[in-house]
Amino acid sequence: MPVSTWREAMERALYGPDGFFVRQAPASQFRTSVHASSQLSTAIATLVHKVDAVLGHPDRFDIVDIGAGRGELLEALRVQLADPRLRFTAVEIADRPPGLSPDISWLREVPTGTVGLVVATEWLDNVPVDVVGRDGDGVARLLLTDGTLGPAADPETVDWLAAWWPDFEQAEAGLTRDRAWRSALAGHTGLALAVDYGHTKDQRPFFSTLTGYREGRQVQPAPDGSTDITAHVAMDSLSTGESILISQRDALRALGITGARPPLSLASSDPRRYLRALVAATEAAELTDPAGLGGHWWLLEGRGVDVARCFP
Numbered sequence: 001m002p003v004s005t006w007r008e009a010m011e012r013a014l015y016g017p018d019g020f021f022v023r024q025a026p027a028s029q030f031r032t033s034v035h036a037s038s039q040l041s042t043a044i045a046t047l048v049h050k051v052d053a054v055l056g057h058p059d060r061f062d063i064v065d066i067g068a069g070r071g072e073l074l075e076a077l078r079v080q081l082a083d084p085r086l087r088f089t090a091v092e093i094a095d096r097p098p099g100l101s102p103d104i105s106w107l108r109e110v111p112t113g114t115v116g117l118v119v120a121t122e123w124l125d126n127v128p129v130d131v132v133g134r135d136g137d138g139v140a141r142l143l144l145t146d147g148t149l150g151p152a153a154d155p156e157t158v159d160w161l162a163a164w165w166p167d168f169e170q171a172e173a174g175l176t177r178d179r180a181w182r183s184a185l186a187g188h189t190g191l192a193l194a195v196d197y198g199h200t201k202d203q204r205p206f207f208s209t210l211t212g213y214r215e216g217r218q219v220q221p222a223p224d225g226s227t228d229i230t231a232h233v234a235m236d237s238l239s240t241g242e243s244i245l246i247s248q249r250d251a252l253r254a255l256g257i258t259g260a261r262p263p264l265s266l267a268s269s270d271p272r273r274y275l276r277a278l279v280a281a282t283e284a285a286e287l288t289d290p291a292g293l294g295g296h297w298w299l300l301e302g303r304g305v306d307v308a309r310c311f312p
């Protein structure tokens with residue numbers, strides 16, 4: 001493997017011809033909120049109803065999923081929201097999976113002129129980033145895959161770090177994620193939702209969060225395509241518009257996913273219903289666990305609409 005910056009290594013290892021995400025489904029390697037429970041799509045379906053009302057029930061309502069994996073979220077939403085006005089679009093680098101519903105379009109690039117909801121769950125953490133360290137003179141330099149420091153960071157990266165992550169030994173420069181998010185929303189009207197693990201300025205780590213995943217286990221990130229390579233997202237630098245940043249736990253609770261257990265009395269009066277409710281409560285508990293998926297962030301951004309009217 002040639003020595004390179006981590007941004008170049010991520011690009012090649014994740015999305016190159018034999019890249020990690022090109023070769024296999026994300027669900028085969030780790031568990032995201034989408035795979036944990038259909039209650040995530042239930043909550044997003046509630047959002048769709050709200051945004052639809054705010055937009056005045058347009059003739060066509062787009063649901064665009066960026067970094068759609070194998071289309072699992074869109075399949076769930078399609079079943080939950082039977083409405084002929086809905087247009088489902090997956091945006092993915094990987095090929096369209098066989099057997100996907102023909103109601104779902106599969107694109108490589110984010111479409112423009114969409115009206116409705118754009119969603120991106122655990123996409124931005126896989127958008128390649130530069131990892132930056134400081135040399136003995138305090139100059140910010142790009143970390144290379146052999147662990148040494150390479151060229152000095154460019155002025156825009158230095159400015160981003162000064163504004164968003166001033167205090168670090170090693171940091172990820174979120175500029176590439178900010179640009180990816182803003183460019184994805186440029187042609188959209190309605191609500192946009194990014195769900196990811198990340199941090200905000202008041203609690204940035206001192207060291208890089210770059211890590212790898214393989215077969216469900218956290219491992220050293222490898223630049224050869226054998227592992228996922230991911231880093232937490234600076235969630236507060238993404239949006240330039242009106243937005244709400246809230247934990248997944250609080251967001252799901254606001255949307256009615258509480259994780260409350262069914263009353264024990266139901267076990268004898270209606271055992272099947274009790275069992276179903278218990279499974280739902282267990283899944284909701286996983287989605288809202290503050291030490292796990294519940295600690296992920298929801299960034300809700302309004303595009304031509306008042307975001308506060310789209311979220312309870």
Ligand SMILES: C[S@@+](CC[C@H](N)C(=O)[O-])C[C@H]1O[C@@H](n2cnc3c(N)ncnc32)[C@H](O)[C@@H]1O
Nearest residue numbers: 021026032034067068069091092093121122123
């Ligand atoms: C961690 S997976 C998340 C999959 C799914 N959204 C979920 O939550 O389970 C990230 C996905 O984003 C896709 N991806 C990354 N960058 C992309 C880009 N620029 N355009 C489209 N898809 C992208 C990857 O191929 C991968 O399938």
